[in-house]
Each structure stands twice: as structure tokens, then as C-alpha cells.
Amino acid sequence: MTKDKPLTQHELRSQATRARIVEAAHTQFVANGLEGTRMEAISAEAGVNKSLVYRHFGNRETLYREVLARAYGQIREAEAQIHLPEDPVAALDTMICFTLNYYIEHPDFLVLVGIENLNGGVHLREVARDVLKVERLVERYRTVIRCGTDAGLFRQGIDPVDLYLVVSSQCWFTVATRHTFGITFQVDVLARAEIEQRVALIKHTVLGFVLDEPRIDALLARSAKQPTAG
Amino acid sequence: MTKDKPLTQHELRSQATRARIVEAAHTQFVANGLEGTRMEAISAEAGVNKSLVYRHFGNRETLYREVLARAYGQIREAEAQIHLPEDPVAALDTMICFTLNYYIEHPDFLVLVGIENLNGGVHLREVARDVLKVERLVERYRTVIRCGTDAGLFRQGIDPVDLYLVVSSQCWFTVATRHTFGITFQVDVLARAEIEQRVALIKHTVLGFVLDEPRIDALLARSAKQPTAG
Amino acid sequence: MTKDKPLTQHELRSQATRARIVEAAHTQFVANGLEGTRMEAISAEAGVNKSLVYRHFGNRETLYREVLARAYGQIREAEAQIHLPEDPVAALDTMICFTLNYYIEHPDFLVLVGIENLNGGVHLREVARDVLKVERLVERYRTVIRCGTDAGLFRQGIDPVDLYLVVSSQCWFTVATRHTFGITFQVDVLARAEIEQRVALIKHTVLGFVLDEPRIDALLARSAKQPTAG
Amino acid sequence: MTKDKPLTQHELRSQATRARIVEAAHTQFVANGLEGTRMEAISAEAGVNKSLVYRHFGNRETLYREVLARAYGQIREAEAQIHLPEDPVAALDTMICFTLNYYIEHPDFLVLVGIENLNGGVHLREVARDVLKVERLVERYRTVIRCGTDAGLFRQGIDPVDLYLVVSSQCWFTVATRHTFGITFQVDVLARAEIEQRVALIKHTVLGFVLDEPRIDALLARSAKQPTAG
DNA sequence: GATGAATGAGGATTCATTCAT
DNA sequence: AATGAATGAATCCTCATTCAT
CATH class of the missing domain: 1.10.10.60 (Homeodomain-like)
Structure with a gap:
């Protein structure tokens, strides 16, 4: 550039x-x-x-911001490199695996983002917006969704950021709270068997989210009448 | 006592x-x-x-541990107080809403757990195990699951910790990364409309996870043959 | 009393x-x-x-003074208990052995006196004079000297405090500087063989001091004409 | 160098x-x-x-060690500069006067050594051995002794460290316990008259120690049969 | 007489940051 | 650009001492 x-x-x-x-x-x-x-x-x-x-x-803060921006740049760069298969379910799998893998292999990124959230995001806010390359990321998810809806497999109207949320939050939680979760439930969440199971779990929820399942919609509609969070 | x-x-x-x-x-x-x-x-x-x-x-560390233990004790206490409705879907809703609400109203807890994970869990490990009252927590989820399977609504063999993960991770991510997420996607995740949508999203994925949907199982089975994370 | x-x-x-x-x-x-x-x-x-x-x-100082006074009282008490043999040389031996032994067995006393000297004696000065029971001590030495001169063995005019000095300084040095001396000369001054030799040394010098030796006097007289310390 | x-x-x-x-x-x-x-x-x-x-x-300790080592270095340096007269008695006088003078003029050194002994010598032990230059010191005394024995004035077999002890202990005691001694015996040991007398006293005992006096030997031999310190 | 809670002042050490070369 | 010396402002923790019971 x-x-x-x-x-x-x-x-x-x-x-x-x-x-x-x-x-x-x-x-x-x-x-x-x-x-x-x-x-x-x-x-x-x-x-x-x-x-x-x-x-x-x-000073130290400026240096920290440099580090933070670089870390964001790197994950976005990696995301841009992902090759998405044509098959929509396989494409979802790819996104899930990429995300979990990236978090596992770059716990640094989660740590930095964790620090940043503990700080109320004050430093990230100072980072030039274009460094975050959000559109690139959303675009990846949009592509996957289009893929699935075009194939008549996914339901209509899935928001790419919602999908990102479903995927990311579960991958995130797995890695970001691995110590406290491990201590609480006495498991090593990064052990191979655990990871495999975790991936299956995430795939399950993601499919539940994107597939067109009338029963889920029905139950959701019913539940929406109840009082909720807030 | x-x-x-x-x-x-x-x-x-x-x-x-x-x-x-x-x-x-x-x-x-x-x-x-x-x-x-x-x-x-x-x-x-x-x-x-x-x-x-x-x-x-x-010294400071001991005091910090006291604070940490207390925070864990408090959430477990609150969880123990939840009244679960008989209807399994309503019970799920209750758990989801409680979790998200608790995180929103006690961001302190997430912050402490976040700090702890940044520290590799060294302090939590020093906290007496019984303070964590894990069984109490798992029991709540087991109850919900039993409820649903007894009613013939949920599939068999749902692991309570898995269910906890699906619920907790999404609630967690919402609150714990609210600053960086907000900056990245230019949205105030704690705004009422956002929260409502977030709850709906979580309910959707949770239902997808617990309901007995043959198509999901079929796709999962297929996907399991592909290479995965690791 | x-x-x-x-x-x-x-x-x-x-x-x-x-x-x-x-x-x-x-x-x-x-x-x-x-x-x-x-x-x-x-x-x-x-x-x-x-x-x-x-x-x-x-307060702490007052307590320290109490400790200091008590330590002085104790050595004076012990000195008062010494049984002096009639034979003047044996009496000297007794005083020397008592002194060295007392210092070896009560390094505490030396430590306290050492502390006190490092402090310029400010605390001892506050201790009531009569606690020090100086006269009792001098009397012991006077007795030994009288013994020796009466027997025609010691020279005339020996000052009891001088004699105390000769005895005490060498015993003192042995114990009070045992660590630095030991490190410097690579020797354990409290080892039995060392102590025996030390006692012999002290006896030698003390005898040289009290006996009536014309050669020594002659040499001293000559030497006194030379420039000296100061 | x-x-x-x-x-x-x-x-x-x-x-x-x-x-x-x-x-x-x-x-x-x-x-x-x-x-x-x-x-x-x-x-x-x-x-x-x-x-x-x-x-x-x-940190403070390291600094203290530096100070301690330097103080030892300085006295050894000064000792190395002493010019010893040919006449053995004069040489002894020189050593005595130098020692007492050095202690009087450098009470700092005694204080540091005193501190060190109160501390069990832990810091001096950490000081490199060669800083102490012990051989240099012993050599000075050996020279004086050789001087005297060659002249047929001193007895045979005088140990230089023993001689150092006789000289040093009395000089040491004079200065190191000057406050408590002064309070006890109500004298100002650093007053000119006192010092002169003290030098005479030390010379006297030193001569008694080095001269070949048959009576002293005889008495020492007799006394050695008595029980001694320990 | 005896105790435990509480205070205030101080003191070692650390560290971000600036200065001089 | 790069270095090493120097600074000033914390910050943790300790301890003699006092207060309340």
C-alpha cells in the first residue's frame, strides 16, 4: 500500500x-x-x-498502543488469508476452527484484548480505526452466510456480526478463561480431547443458529413473550 | 450453619x-x-x-485472594437462589437471563476473573476449593436438563458443563469484551436494544444445542469427518 | 540490702x-x-x-537501660564471688581465667557493652553509678597486687586499674573481635587449643607487667625518651 | 598495578x-x-x-560491604607505609604507637569492625580475602621479631600473630571501650596524660612478652600446671 | 495488670522519565 | 541514533507507640 x-x-x-x-x-x-x-x-x-x-x-502508553494495534492488524491479516470452501457447512467449520486455533496459538492477542477491556478500551479508542479493518472481517462472515442461504441451507436474515459473536464468544471463553475454568471444573481445557469436544460443541450451536429449524423459531417466539434480561 | x-x-x-x-x-x-x-x-x-x-x-496478595474468593462465593450464592420454573424452556430462559444479568450487574466479577486469568490463575488456585461450590452450580444445570429430557423436549446425554459453557461463554463475551467489541463494531452493547437482541441470540443457540434436531446431528456427523482444530 | x-x-x-x-x-x-x-x-x-x-x-530505651544495668550488675556479682588463692601468681591466674571465662560464657555482656560504646555510652551514663559497683572490682585487683608485693614478688606501685586493663583488654579482644579476627587469620579463636594458648599468652604479658624486672624498666626508661602516641 | x-x-x-x-x-x-x-x-x-x-x-548491605572492605584496605595500606627503625625495641615502639595512633585517629575503623562483630562477621566473610592483605600485616610483625632475635634481645619462637594480639588488643580496648570504660572509671581515656600512661603500659607488657626473662618462664611453667580457662 | 485494635511516621526500594555526552 | 548517569515521585511495608476495653 x-x-x-x-x-x-x-x-x-x-x-x-x-x-x-x-x-x-x-x-x-x-x-x-x-x-x-x-x-x-x-x-x-x-x-x-x-x-x-x-x-x-x-512513553509507555504510546508503545503499548503500538503493540495493541499491531496485534489487531495481525489477526485481521490472518483472517484475510483464510481459504473458504464452497460448501457452506464446511465454510462454517473452517471459520470456527480458524478462530479457535488462532486464539489457542495466539493467547497473546486475547491477553492484550483482555488488558484493554480491563482498561475500558481507552487505548484501543486511540488507535486509528482503519487499523482494525472491520469490514474485511465482516465480509468473511457475510460470504459464509451467503454461501449457505444460496444453497437453501441456512435461514434468511442472519446477521454476520451475530454469527461472528456466536463463533467468537465460545472460542474466546474457552481460551480466555482457561485458567479459572480449569481450576473450577478441574479440567485442562487445552488437552486434545477437550478441544475436540469443544469444537463439536461450538459447531453444534452454530448450526443450531444458522439452520432453518421451525421448532426453534417457534420456541423462541414463545419465549420472547416472557420477561427477559435488563 | x-x-x-x-x-x-x-x-x-x-x-x-x-x-x-x-x-x-x-x-x-x-x-x-x-x-x-x-x-x-x-x-x-x-x-x-x-x-x-x-x-x-x-500483604496485598492475600487481600486480593480474599476479594477473589468472596466474589466467587457471591455468584454461587446468587445462583443458588434462582427459582427455576417447571417448564424446561422457561428454565433455560431463566438461566440465560440470570447469567447475562449477573454479568451485566456485576462486571466486577468478570473483571476479577479476567485479572485472574491474566495471572494464570495463580491466586484462585490458592483459594480453598470448597469456596467455589462447583457442585451447586452444576446441579442447577443438571436440573434444567433433566427437566427438558423428562418432558421429551431435549435430546439425551447433554452434559451440564457443556450447557453451562454455551450459556456462559456468550454472556461472558458480551460483557467482558464490551469495550473492544464496541469500539470495533461501533456499537454500545449495553444499550437496551442490543441486549434484547443478544438474549434472543443466546436463546437461539442454546435451543439449537439442547433440542433434538436430526438435521443438526446429521450435519455434525458429516462435519466430524473433516479435519478440525488443533 | x-x-x-x-x-x-x-x-x-x-x-x-x-x-x-x-x-x-x-x-x-x-x-x-x-x-x-x-x-x-x-x-x-x-x-x-x-x-x-x-x-x-x-519505651524501648528505658528497657534497654534496664537490660544494660542488669548485665553490669551480674558481672560485678560474679567477680565478687571469686575466691582468690593466697599465692599471688595463682591469684593472678584466677583473675585471668575468670575474666576470659566470663567473657566466653557471657558474650552477651560484651555485645551489650559493644552496643553501648557504638552509641557513645549515652545509656550507661544514665544508669545509676552505684549499679556499676566499681569499687568492688578495683578492690579485687588491689587485693591481688597487695598479695604479690607483700610476697616480694611484684614490683611496687602497680595501679589496680592498670592491671585490670592488661588482663581485661586481652580477654576482651579475644572474644569481642572473634569473628573478624577469625576471618582475617583463618582461625577459630574459641577452639580449645587456641584458648589454651591465649591464656598462656595473657599470663605471660601479665607477669611481665607485674614482676620486678630491671631490664624491662631500663628499656622502658630509654624508650620513654622517644616520641610517642598522640 | x-x-x-x-x-x-x-x-x-x-x-x-x-x-x-x-x-x-x-x-x-x-x-x-x-x-x-x-x-x-x-x-x-x-x-x-x-x-x-x-x-x-x-542495596544497603552491598554498600556497607564496600565501606567495610575499604576500611580494611586503608589500615593495611597505612601499615605498609610504616618505616621500621633498625633497633628492635624502637621498632616495637613504632608498631605500638602506630597501632594506638591509628585506632585513635580512625575510630571509624574500630566502629566498623565492632559492628561487624556484632553481626557475627557475616559481611566481612563476603569480602574478597585478598582485600584483607593479611600477609602484609603479619610480615611487618615478623620483621620486628626477627630484628629483635637477631640482636639477641628477644626470646626465640615468638609468633607474629601472638605479638600482634598483645599489641592490638590493648590498643583496641583503649579506644573501643573508651566510653564505657570512661564512665566506669570516671576518666577521659583520650586525655593526653592518660594516653601517655597507656602507651607506657602497653610497652611494658609487650617487652615482658618478647624479652627473654627466665623468671617469667619459670612462673609460667609452674602456672601451666594449674587448671585454666575453658 | 493485661489485651487487641488502631495509628502515624518513616524507610527501603522501584521505576518512569529526563539529561549530558 | 544511541548510551549511561541522574532524578523525583511514588509505593510497599514496618514499627514504635497509643487507645479502648
């Missing part, structure tokens, strides 16, 4: 240093949290002088 | 102070995190001398 | 407590120094409430 | 600061003891920021 002007050697070196710092900061923020991370630790891990970190990023 | 021996005035006063400190600590930990909370702030909020906090709890 | 009026039970008990506190304080001050000793530790060791220590002694 | 590489301006400045801190720490530790010394006071006296002290030395 950006026009890459040729860089001087100085600039190249500087950018490499910058990248090393962001990488180190990522590790540290994930491991120790926002308040728990020491600038000293970041600079040490990056192998540079502490003051240099300040020269490049000004 | 506990035989309440008459307490001396000293003991009464001491217990009251202790309770005030825990309350204040709860507020502070939720607002500022584990590392971000200053003992000074806790004592100030409790209206007692800083040293007194140390006299009662020894 | 003091007229002992019969004490009430209360008073007896109180005095016993008081004694336990002083004992505990002694142990603690010796082990941890003046600044290093915690009132908490004293009360714990005495098995009483912290406030009670304050009730009895008012 | 050390090859002095040219230092950068940074290094020079840093070393100067370091030296100022050690100097200030020395003063403070001597004045207030190990526990009694406040890091604040050290940094204030050194005219630097408190944190800088930590940057340079890590």
Missing part, C-alpha cells in the same frame, strides 16, 4: 531497532500487564538502551 | 473493619487491577489506617 | 512478668542490636502483650 | 560519584550503625539522588 521510498542505511537500522522494541514490548506487556511491565525490561529484552525506547515511542 | 458464639466488642469491631477493608479492596482491585491498586487507596477508601490493612491481611 | 516488704499476689505476678520481659529484651537486644530489636519480638519472646511492655517500661 | 585505560568522561564522573557515595556511607554507617543508617541520609550527605545510590550499589 505505502509507497516504499528507498531508505538510507540509518533509517533501515532505525526501523529494525524500532521493530525489535515493539516485539520486546509485546512480550513484556503480555507477560506482565500494562502496569506490571517495566521499561527496563522492555529495553533489556530488545537489547537496546532504555532511553532509546523513549526516543522512539515517547 | 456455623455456631455463632457471642462475639466480644473487640471482635465485632474488628470484623466490621475487616469487612470494610475487603469491600474497599474489591472496588480498588476492580478499578485498577492487581498491580495498579495502591494499598494507600484501599485504606483511604475503607477509612482506616494503612497499617491496619496490613495487620488484617498481611 | 533493700528491706523486702511482703508482696501481694498481684505484685508478685507483676514482678515475674517484668522479669520475663527483661530477660526477653536481653536476648533480643543482644541478638539484634538496639535499632534492630522490635518491641513485637520482645513481647512475643516474653509471651506477653506488646502494650504490657510499654506499661512496664515506657 | 592496574593498567589505567583512559576513562571516558562518563566513567570519570561516575567513579567520582561512586566515591562520594562510599565516603558518605562510611560516615553514616559509623555514626548510626548498620540498621540505624538511612539511605536518605547517605544520599543527602553525598549530594546525590537516593536512587543513584541504588543504581551504584544495589
Whole structure:
């Protein structure tokens, strides 16, 4: 996208240093949290002088934002790379598996987002909107849904964000609360057998959500008359 | 349960102070995190001398554990109070609404659990197991499931923890990632309309999960032959 | 000396407590120094409430003074119990052995006196003079000297305090600097063989000091013309 | 000895600061003891920021060790500079006067060693052995003894460490217990007249120790048959 | 006399950040 | 760009001492 002007050697070196710092900061923020991370630790891990970190990023928060934005960029990038099969159910499977896998393999992302939510999202709000590339993400889900409705398999009017929610929330919960859940229910949720079962569970609920099942609709309609949350 | 021996005035006063400190600590930990909370702030909020906090709890971590255990105790207590209707679908609705409502009204709990997961669960692991009262919780879900299967409405063999997962994960995600989700999708997830829709969504997936729908089973069986997560 | 009026039970008990506190304080001050000793530790060791220590002694310094005075009283008491043989050389031996033994067996005393000197003697100065019972001590040495001069063995004009100095300084140094000396010269000064040799050394110097040796006097006279310390 | 590489301006400045801190720490530790010394006071006296002290030395104990090692280094250095006269008695005089003078003029050293002994020598034990330069010290005494025996004045077989003990213990006691001794015997031991007398006393005992006096040997032999310390 | 709760002042250490080179 | 020295503002925790019972 950006026009890459040729860089001087100085600039190249500087950018490499910058990248090393962001990488180190990522590790540290994930491991120790926002308040728990020491600038000293970041600079040490990056192998540079502490003051240099300040020269490049000004202060800790800015550096944290850089790390946060990068993490969002990376997942969106990965999502964009997904190859969706033509078969709508297989496409759903793919999305589910990708999501759970990504969370399992990048717990860092969940940690950062967790930190961010504990902080009320103040830093993410400062991140340029376009970094989040939301449309790209929604588009993926829209494609899956179109696929299924075109095949006459899924019901009409499924909202892509709703579908994202159903998928994401269950994958998220699995990974993000793995410690407390594991302690509470005495299981290792990342054990292979557990994961397999979890995937089946998620697929089940997702299918229940997208398929056109008259009984579910009927029951939902009935239930909607009852008082609900709020 | 506990035989309440008459307490001396000293003991009464001491217990009251202790309770005030825990309350204040709860507020502070939720607002500022584990590392971000200053003992000074806790004592100030409790209206007692800083040293007194140390006299009662020894150090910050112990105090945090007390707060954490209490929060777990409270949700379990609330769950135990739920009145479940006879009708199984209504019972499900009740559980869903209770869960989402509890999370919305006690974001503190989610924050504490979030902090705990960021910390790898080290503190929860130190909390006496019986404080978690897991059986009580599972029992509630087992009851709902029995209700539905007895009525010939739900399929056989539903695991209560699985059901808890489907319900809890979606309620959890809604509240726990409300800031980042809100920023990403430009929506206020706690707005009334949003919540209503969210409840409907959760009910939908839960019904899809518990009802005996042959088509879902068939598709799941097919999908299980594909490669999955891991 | 003091007229002992019969004490009430209360008073007896109180005095016993008081004694336990002083004992505990002694142990603690010796082990941890003046600044290093915690009132908490004293009360714990005495098995009483912290406030009670304050009730009895008012503050830490006063308590320390009590301990210091008691320690001085005890050594003076022990010195008073020494049985001096008639033979003057044997009497000297007795004094030397008593002194060294007392220091070895009561390093506490040296520690307290050491603390006191590090503090410029401010606390000892507050201790009633008569507690020190100096005359008793000097008298012992005077007796030994008289013994020796009467027997025509010692020279005339030996000052008892000088003699005390010769004896005491060497015994003192042995015990008081045993750690640093031991580290410096790689030797365990309290090992039996070492002690024996040390006693012989001290006896040697003491005899050299009290005996009437013309050569020594001659050399001293010559040496006195040289510039000296100051 | 050390090859002095040219230092950068940074290094020079840093070393100067370091030296100022050690100097200030020395003063403070001597004045207030190990526990009694406040890091604040050290940094204030050194005219630097408190944190800088930590940057340079890590913690109070390390700094204390630095001070202790330096003090040992200094006395050994001074001892190495002594010019010993050829005449053996004069050489002894020189050693005695040097020792007493050094203690009088550097009570700091005695205080530090006193602190160290109260602490069981734990810190000195951590100091590199070669800092203590023990051989240098022993060599000085060996020289004096050889001097005297070669001249046929001293008896055979005098152990240099024994001689050091006789000299050092009396000088030590004079200075190290000056406060308690002064209070006990109501004298100012550092007054000129007192010092002169003290030097004479020490010389007397030292001569008694090194000279070949048959009567002393005879009495010592007799006395050795009596029970002794232990 | 004896106890436990409570306080206030202080003190070691840490750490984000700035300065000088 | 990069470094190391230096700073100032916390922040945790301790402890002598007092208060209330």
C-alpha cells in the first residue's frame, strides 16, 4: 500500500531497532500487564538502551498502543488469508476452527484484548480505526452466510456480526478463561480431547443458529413473550 | 450453619473493619487491577489506617485472594437462589437471563476473573476449593436438563458443563469484551436494544444445542469427518 | 540490702512478668542490636502483650537501660564471688581465667557493652553509678597486687586499674573481635587449643607487667625518651 | 598495578560519584550503625539522588560491604607505609604507637569492625580475602621479631600473630571501650596524660612478652600446671 | 495488670522519565 | 541514533507507640 521510498542505511537500522522494541514490548506487556511491565525490561529484552525506547515511542502508553494495534492488524491479516470452501457447512467449520486455533496459538492477542477491556478500551479508542479493518472481517462472515442461504441451507436474515459473536464468544471463553475454568471444573481445557469436544460443541450451536429449524423459531417466539434480561 | 458464639466488642469491631477493608479492596482491585491498586487507596477508601490493612491481611496478595474468593462465593450464592420454573424452556430462559444479568450487574466479577486469568490463575488456585461450590452450580444445570429430557423436549446425554459453557461463554463475551467489541463494531452493547437482541441470540443457540434436531446431528456427523482444530 | 516488704499476689505476678520481659529484651537486644530489636519480638519472646511492655517500661530505651544495668550488675556479682588463692601468681591466674571465662560464657555482656560504646555510652551514663559497683572490682585487683608485693614478688606501685586493663583488654579482644579476627587469620579463636594458648599468652604479658624486672624498666626508661602516641 | 585505560568522561564522573557515595556511607554507617543508617541520609550527605545510590550499589548491605572492605584496605595500606627503625625495641615502639595512633585517629575503623562483630562477621566473610592483605600485616610483625632475635634481645619462637594480639588488643580496648570504660572509671581515656600512661603500659607488657626473662618462664611453667580457662 | 485494635511516621526500594555526552 | 548517569515521585511495608476495653 505505502509507497516504499528507498531508505538510507540509518533509517533501515532505525526501523529494525524500532521493530525489535515493539516485539520486546509485546512480550513484556503480555507477560506482565500494562502496569506490571517495566521499561527496563522492555529495553533489556530488545537489547537496546532504555532511553532509546523513549526516543522512539515517547512513553509507555504510546508503545503499548503500538503493540495493541499491531496485534489487531495481525489477526485481521490472518483472517484475510483464510481459504473458504464452497460448501457452506464446511465454510462454517473452517471459520470456527480458524478462530479457535488462532486464539489457542495466539493467547497473546486475547491477553492484550483482555488488558484493554480491563482498561475500558481507552487505548484501543486511540488507535486509528482503519487499523482494525472491520469490514474485511465482516465480509468473511457475510460470504459464509451467503454461501449457505444460496444453497437453501441456512435461514434468511442472519446477521454476520451475530454469527461472528456466536463463533467468537465460545472460542474466546474457552481460551480466555482457561485458567479459572480449569481450576473450577478441574479440567485442562487445552488437552486434545477437550478441544475436540469443544469444537463439536461450538459447531453444534452454530448450526443450531444458522439452520432453518421451525421448532426453534417457534420456541423462541414463545419465549420472547416472557420477561427477559435488563 | 456455623455456631455463632457471642462475639466480644473487640471482635465485632474488628470484623466490621475487616469487612470494610475487603469491600474497599474489591472496588480498588476492580478499578485498577492487581498491580495498579495502591494499598494507600484501599485504606483511604475503607477509612482506616494503612497499617491496619496490613495487620488484617498481611500483604496485598492475600487481600486480593480474599476479594477473589468472596466474589466467587457471591455468584454461587446468587445462583443458588434462582427459582427455576417447571417448564424446561422457561428454565433455560431463566438461566440465560440470570447469567447475562449477573454479568451485566456485576462486571466486577468478570473483571476479577479476567485479572485472574491474566495471572494464570495463580491466586484462585490458592483459594480453598470448597469456596467455589462447583457442585451447586452444576446441579442447577443438571436440573434444567433433566427437566427438558423428562418432558421429551431435549435430546439425551447433554452434559451440564457443556450447557453451562454455551450459556456462559456468550454472556461472558458480551460483557467482558464490551469495550473492544464496541469500539470495533461501533456499537454500545449495553444499550437496551442490543441486549434484547443478544438474549434472543443466546436463546437461539442454546435451543439449537439442547433440542433434538436430526438435521443438526446429521450435519455434525458429516462435519466430524473433516479435519478440525488443533 | 533493700528491706523486702511482703508482696501481694498481684505484685508478685507483676514482678515475674517484668522479669520475663527483661530477660526477653536481653536476648533480643543482644541478638539484634538496639535499632534492630522490635518491641513485637520482645513481647512475643516474653509471651506477653506488646502494650504490657510499654506499661512496664515506657519505651524501648528505658528497657534497654534496664537490660544494660542488669548485665553490669551480674558481672560485678560474679567477680565478687571469686575466691582468690593466697599465692599471688595463682591469684593472678584466677583473675585471668575468670575474666576470659566470663567473657566466653557471657558474650552477651560484651555485645551489650559493644552496643553501648557504638552509641557513645549515652545509656550507661544514665544508669545509676552505684549499679556499676566499681569499687568492688578495683578492690579485687588491689587485693591481688597487695598479695604479690607483700610476697616480694611484684614490683611496687602497680595501679589496680592498670592491671585490670592488661588482663581485661586481652580477654576482651579475644572474644569481642572473634569473628573478624577469625576471618582475617583463618582461625577459630574459641577452639580449645587456641584458648589454651591465649591464656598462656595473657599470663605471660601479665607477669611481665607485674614482676620486678630491671631490664624491662631500663628499656622502658630509654624508650620513654622517644616520641610517642598522640 | 592496574593498567589505567583512559576513562571516558562518563566513567570519570561516575567513579567520582561512586566515591562520594562510599565516603558518605562510611560516615553514616559509623555514626548510626548498620540498621540505624538511612539511605536518605547517605544520599543527602553525598549530594546525590537516593536512587543513584541504588543504581551504584544495589542495596544497603552491598554498600556497607564496600565501606567495610575499604576500611580494611586503608589500615593495611597505612601499615605498609610504616618505616621500621633498625633497633628492635624502637621498632616495637613504632608498631605500638602506630597501632594506638591509628585506632585513635580512625575510630571509624574500630566502629566498623565492632559492628561487624556484632553481626557475627557475616559481611566481612563476603569480602574478597585478598582485600584483607593479611600477609602484609603479619610480615611487618615478623620483621620486628626477627630484628629483635637477631640482636639477641628477644626470646626465640615468638609468633607474629601472638605479638600482634598483645599489641592490638590493648590498643583496641583503649579506644573501643573508651566510653564505657570512661564512665566506669570516671576518666577521659583520650586525655593526653592518660594516653601517655597507656602507651607506657602497653610497652611494658609487650617487652615482658618478647624479652627473654627466665623468671617469667619459670612462673609460667609452674602456672601451666594449674587448671585454666575453658 | 493485661489485651487487641488502631495509628502515624518513616524507610527501603522501584521505576518512569529526563539529561549530558 | 544511541548510551549511561541522574532524578523525583511514588509505593510497599514496618514499627514504635497509643487507645479502648
